[in-house]
Amino acid sequence: MGGMDTLAQIDLGRGQVTLRPARPEDVQALVDLIAADQLGATRDGVRDAADLAAYTAAFEAIAADPAHILVVAEMAGEIVGTMQLSFLPGLARRGALRAQIEAVRVAESSQGSGLGTAMMGWAIDEARRHGCALVQLTTDKSRLDAHRFYQRLGFVASHEGMKLAL
Amino acid sequence: MGGMDTLAQIDLGRGQVTLRPARPEDVQALVDLIAADQLGATRDGVRDAADLAAYTAAFEAIAADPAHILVVAEMAGEIVGTMQLSFLPGLARRGALRAQIEAVRVAESSQGSGLGTAMMGWAIDEARRHGCALVQLTTDKSRLDAHRFYQRLGFVASHEGMKLAL
Numbered sequence: 311m312g313g314m315d316t317l318a319q320i321d322l323g324r325g326q327v328t329l330r331p332a333r334p335e336d337v338q339a340l341v342d343l344i345a346a347d348q349l350g351a352t353r354d355g356v357r358d359a360a361d362l363a364a365y366t367a368a369f370e371a372i373a374a375d376p377a378h379i380l381v382v383a384e385m386a387g388e389i390v391g392t393m394q395l396s397f398l399p400g401l402a403r404r405g406a407l408r409a410q411i412e413a414v415r416v417a418e419s420s421q422g423s424g425l426g427t428a429m430m431g432w433a434i435d436e437a438r439r440h441g442c443a444l445v446q447l448t449t450d451k452s453r454l455d456a457h458r459f460y461q462r463l464g465f466v467a468s469h470e471g472m473k474l475a476l
Numbered sequence: 477m478g479g480m481d482t483l484a485q486i487d488l489g490r491g492q493v494t495l496r497p498a499r500p501e502d503v504q505a506l507v508d509l510i511a512a513d514q515l516g517a518t519r520d521g522v523r524d525a526a527d528l529a530a531y532t533a534a535f536e537a538i539a540a541d542p543a544h545i546l547v548v549a550e551m552a553g554e555i556v557g558t559m560q561l562s563f564l565p566g567l568a569r570r571g572a573l574r575a576q577i578e579a580v581r582v583a584e585s586s587q588g589s590g591l592g593t594a595m596m597g598w599a600i601d602e603a604r605r606h607g608c609a610l611v612q613l614t615t616d617k618s619r620l621d622a623h624r625f626y627q628r629l630g631f632v633a634s635h636e637g638m639k640l641a642l
């Protein structure tokens with residue numbers, strides 16, 4: 311991914327939002343956004359140089375692989391949203407490519423502005439452009455607002471999302 | 477992945493099972509195994525050359541990317557199980573690498589033999605060897621036996637698994 315590329319321009323009424331691939335200098339702000347979330351707060355944050363190194367290594371792994379796009383939503387020079395879109399090959403469903411969305415976050419100041427809907431709309435369109443047969447994500451069972459949000463977009467809660475911490 | 481590599485040898489009592497990466501010549505048998513499943517039957521199967529070409533293209537995409545391992549379980553020259561293991565980078569959880577498991581199938585003749593448990597045990601160990609912090613999968617809500625199976629292995633059904641067909 312060219313780091314300077316614009317993925318989409320979104321007019322939210324209250325302002326113009328640019329979707330673009332994340333750059334190395336975004337890592338701290340992205341971790342802050344992930345940690346600002348109620349569930350992320352217990353798991354994420356940059357406390358020292360070792361933390362920043364771990365996040366930077368993950369950023370580099372994402373950026374190095376065209377199967378992943380770490381998306382930043384920027385408004386007036388500030389990061390107001392993020393999500394990761396990944397394209398996963400598989401045999402099932404007639405060899406369908408799947409788009410998987412992880413780590414969707416909208417800054418508190420932009421919640422209710424339509425930004426989340428616009429971000430997901432772009433991701434779904436991008437999945438179509440890549441020829442994906444399916445978009446999938448998991449969302450914590452405690453995030454009831456998120457379930458309604460995704461259902462309004464057409465997602466069906468057909469599966470149990472199971473996790474095993476190592 | 478070297479196509480001839482053995483990933484693991486499993487002694488099931490009733491016989492020796494080899495886990496190995498899938499080879500191009502396995503595609504038809506793997507699709508048969510996916511289609512033999514109650515849910516897969518409505519979505520999968522090789523009816524004509526176009527189907528086989530679609531599955532083969534998906535196989536090649538998986539085999540070309542070291543982030544994915546399409547695993548075959550072979551006993552006495554027959555394919556008795558399969559699963560796909562993928563390693564996905566991400567920023568959340570301190571830049572954790574995740575292992576994702578998709579398309580787990582055990583042939584009817586090998587169900588109840590401990591093969592599924594052994595396959596998952598290998599996948600979890602492999603995730604640890606790759607430094608993953610998490611193993612994740614989704615399983616259709618109608619597969620109640622599968623939920624119990626994964627819970628016995630330590631998985632927690634903490635998330636809704638949401639899908640949007642395109």
